[in-house]
Structures are given as C-alpha cells and as structure tokens.
Amino acid sequence: QVQLVESGGGLVQAGGSLRLSCAASGRTFSTSAMGWFRQAPGKEREFVAGISYSGGRINYGDNVKGRFFISRDNAKNMVYLQMNSLKPEDTAVYHCAADENYTGYPLARPGPYDYWGQGTQVTVSS
Numbered sequence: 001q002v003q004l005v006e007s008g009g010g011l012v013q014a015g016g017s018l019r020l021s022c023a024a025s026g027r028t029f030s031t032s033a034m035g036w037f038r039q040a041p042g043k044e045r046e047f048v049a050g051i052s053y054s055g056g057r058i059n060y061g062d063n064v065k066g067r068f069f070i071s072r073d074n075a076k077n078m079v080y081l082q083m084n085s086l087k088p089e090d091t092a093v094y095h096c097a098a099d100e101n102y103t104g105y106p107l108a109r110p111g112p113y114d115y116w117g118q119g120t121q122v123t124v125s126s
Helices: none
Strands: 003-007 010-013 018-025 033-039 046-051 058-060 068-073 078-083 092-099 120-125
Touching: 003 092, 018 033, 018 092, 018 120, 033 068, 033 078, 046 068, 046 078, 058 068
Parallel strands: 010 120
Antiparallel strands: 003 018, 018 078, 033 046, 033 092, 046 058, 068 078, 092 120
C-alpha cells in the first residue's frame, strides 16, 4: 500500500512558479509509476504529468507541456512538480497518484492509478 501527501500549493500571480511535492510511504514506491492530476471546480479530473518508476519515461498533458516538469527521487520517496509560467487556468486542486507495481509508460487517465493523495490547492491570480 502507498500513502501520498502533497504539499507546496498556494496563491501565486500569473507568470509565477510553484513547486509541488508528494511524499510517499510504502515499499512499492520505487516500482510504481507516479502521476499528477488536477481538478478545478465543476470540471473533470485532468492529467498533468506522469513519470515511470525509474524516471526514464515522462508524459505531460497538452495544457502544461513546456511549462511544467515532473521528477522523482526514489531514495527519498518523493515526487515533484515544478510549475512555471503559471496561468489563471492552472487554478485547481492538484493530486499526486501512484500506479502501483507498474513499470510501463505512465498513463494519462486516472483509472489505473491505485492510490491518491488528498490534494493541494493551487490558485493563480491574474
């Protein structure tokens, strides 16, 4: 089992940056693909970024390509999301998710992910 706790959200002006962190517990972290998803009020959960168990394969949602960057540190059981050039439309609750014991290309749909964090709020003002 994997438990996930996000941090690093907050209020930022458009054009600014934030770095989200996801702390994972559990012995299967290093063999799990990890993903970041976001959900704004009244909208469906949206894929932001995913990273394979080794960090060698990365996938981004079209809305964040070139602005957001995902990384992981298996020694520390951490996943990060560096968010640059933030826009008001990036405002959402950001969730970290684990696709346990999956070693393939990180998937862009929420269904395969087994564990989810509570989320951290990101608000971008114009």
